Amino acid sequence: MPDPSDRPLFLTPCDPAPAGFRQVMLAKRHLLAGPVAVLVNDLAQWQACSAGFGDRLIGLVLTPTAAAQPHCERLAPLAWHLAIPADWLPAAPSIFGGWLQSIAEADAQGQQVFALEHRMERVGREFELTRHDYNELTGRLQHQVQQLLATQGELGRLNETLEARVAERTADLGRANEGLYQALAELKATQNELLKSAELAHLGALVAGIAHELNTPIGNALTVATALSHETAQLRAEREAGGIRRSSLDRLLARVDEIALVLEKNLVRAADIIHHTKPLAVDRLSEQRRRFRVAEVIDDTLAALSPQLRRAPVTLAVQVDGTVEMDSFPGALGTVLSNLVTNALTHAFEGRDQGRMQLQARPCDDGQLEMVFSDDGAGMAPAVLGRVFEPFFTTQLGRGGSGLGLYITYNQVRRMLGGNISVTSTVGRGTSFRLLLPRIAPQPA
Ligand SMILES: Nc1ncnc2c1ncn2[C@@H]1O[C@H](COP(=O)(O)OP(=O)(O)OP(=O)(O)O)[C@@H](O)[C@H]1O
Numbered sequence: 001m002p003d004p005s006d007r008p009l010f011l012t013p014c015d016p017a018p019a020g021f022r023q024v025m026l027a028k029r030h031l032l033a034g035p036v037a038v039l040v041n042d043l044a045q046w047q048a049c050s051a052g053f054g055d056r057l058i059g060l061v062l063t064p065t066a067a068a069q070p071h072c073e074r075l076a077p078l079a080w081h082l083a084i085p086a087d088w089l090p091a092a093p094s095i096f097g098g099w100l101q102s103i104a105e106a107d108a109q110g111q112q113v114f115a116l117e118h119r120m121e122r123v124g125r126e127f128e129l130t131r132h133d134y135n136e137l138t139g140r141l142q143h144q145v146q147q148l149l150a151t152q153g154e155l156g157r158l159n160e161t162l163e164a165r166v167a168e169r170t171a172d173l174g175r176a177n178e179g180l181y182q183a184l185a186e187l188k189a190t191q192n193e194l195l196k197s198a199e200l201a202h203l204g205a206l207v208a209g210i211a212h213e214l215n216t217p218i219g220n221a222l223t224v225a226t227a228l229s230h231e232t233a234q235l236r237a238e239r240e241a242g243g244i245r246r247s248s249l250d251r252l253l254a255r256v257d258e259i260a261l262v263l264e265k266n267l268v269r270a271a272d273i274i275h276h277t278k279p280l281a282v283d284r285l286s287e288q289r290r291r292f293r294v295a296e297v298i299d300d301t302l303a304a305l306s307p308q309l310r311r312a313p314v315t316l317a318v319q320v321d322g323t324v325e326m327d328s329f330p331g332a333l334g335t336v337l338s339n340l341v342t343n344a345l346t347h348a349f350e351g352r353d354q355g356r357m358q359l360q361a362r363p364c365d366d367g368q369l370e371m372v373f374s375d376d377g378a379g380m381a382p383a384v385l386g387r388v389f390e391p392f393f394t395t396q397l398g399r400g401g402s403g404l405g406l407y408i409t410y411n412q413v414r415r416m417l418g419g420n421i422s423v424t425s426t427v428g429r430g431t432s433f434r435l436l437l438p439r440i441a442p443q444p445a
């Protein structure tokens with residue numbers, strides 16, 4: 001705001017201007033800037049130059065008068081017309097200067113008050129806005145607190161019902177569990193059924209296999225028996241025709257010898273097959289189960305095999321913990337061991353002048369017995385290895401092999417002893433059988 005003291009307070013468009021007046025072309029910016037005294041020739045001149053804003057003037061409009069006395073009248077709310085004798089005019093600034101200055105200062109203060117009021121109003125408005133924001137925030141906070149309280153209440157109610165729901169769920173689970181147990185029992189029953197039918201199928205295949213194997217020796221025996229009866233019929237006819245010639249009798253005797261040999265050979269073969277098949281029929285319930293030391297069964301089996309072992313140019317190293325015990329079927333374990341050793345002697349070292357076999361038995365942490373029997377003999381080609389547990393599979397056909405040894409071994413290990421057997425072999429490097437047997441054999445199903 002311009003300092004009112006800098007501003008000319010006495011203005012006039014008249015030329016020359018009396019002392020104390022500044023001569024200006026009267027304009028709105030001079031006349032409305034603050035309190036001012038304007039000297040004009042007459043009121044008509046004033047009205048001409050203040051048209052449109054004269055009523056907003058603060059101050060005096062001075063006109064010279066010929067009268068001896070001054071005359072005053074109000075022009076606008078804060079403006080007065082003062083007609084003064086012309087020779088008083090030079091004294092006007094000193095007479096009214098102080099008064100106008102005071103009005104100007106009052107006006108400046110008024111303006112400051114106005115500005116202050118304006119600022120206060122603004123501050124008030126800002127305060128209002130802040131208050132509004134505050135109220136809104138408070139409202140929102142209250143809302144959130146209410147929501148929290150509601151959630152807390154809900155949680156409380158949930159907590160109250162939780163126990164009931166847990167109990168309900170537990171009961172549901174119990175029922176579901178019962179259902180599962182039932183399903184499991186049904187599954188076990190079905191599994192047993194399946195096992196039974198699998199066993200029957202297996203038995204059927206076995207019987208068919210045995211019949212097939214017996215067919216050759218029994219067929220051969222039948223053929224020669226028929227031939228014998230034919231020969232004897234011829235001799236009888238010769239006797240009825242008059243008498244038996246000596247040469248005929250000799251020929252028949254030679255034939256009988258020949259036939260007897262063939263018969264014996266074939267019947268031995270048939271007996272052999274039947275003998276080999278016998279262990280398959282032994283059932284778990286009738287086989288004697290007992291507690292025994294593994295080393296004891298190994299010793300007994302090897303003692304029974306000692307004639308063959310002595311004959312063969314091989315060594316057998318046995319590593320077994322003498323204290324390990326089993327509650328199982330010692331007969332089956334003996335058969336298994338015997339088959340493995342016999343096989344190694346028969347197949348692994350054929351045509352070799354030395355060889356080594358190894359038998360290791362050790363208890364495992366999981367309640368099983370690990371038994372490994374290996375040889376460093378001929379080994380097996382993959383095609384043979386893949387079929388060794390099949391019934392009647394043998395590479396010794398016609399040379400005394402029935403192909404039942406490992407089939408029986410497999411069955412004894414699985415069915416009687418409740419364990420597992422696996423084999424690895426490399427041609428020229430040897431073969432290794434690994435058995436995992438529960439030290440307490442499972443109860444028969
Ligand atoms: N230790 C081994 N080394 C090499 N080949 C083997 C060994 N053990 C078994 N085999 C092979 O596995 C085949 C099957 O053996 P398996 O004991 O079932 O019948 P087999 O010994 O031929 O006849 P059987 O035992 O009935 O007298 C054998 O013919 C042989 O080829």
Ligand SMILES: [Mg+2]
Nearest residue numbers: 342343405406
């Ligand atoms: Mg064999």
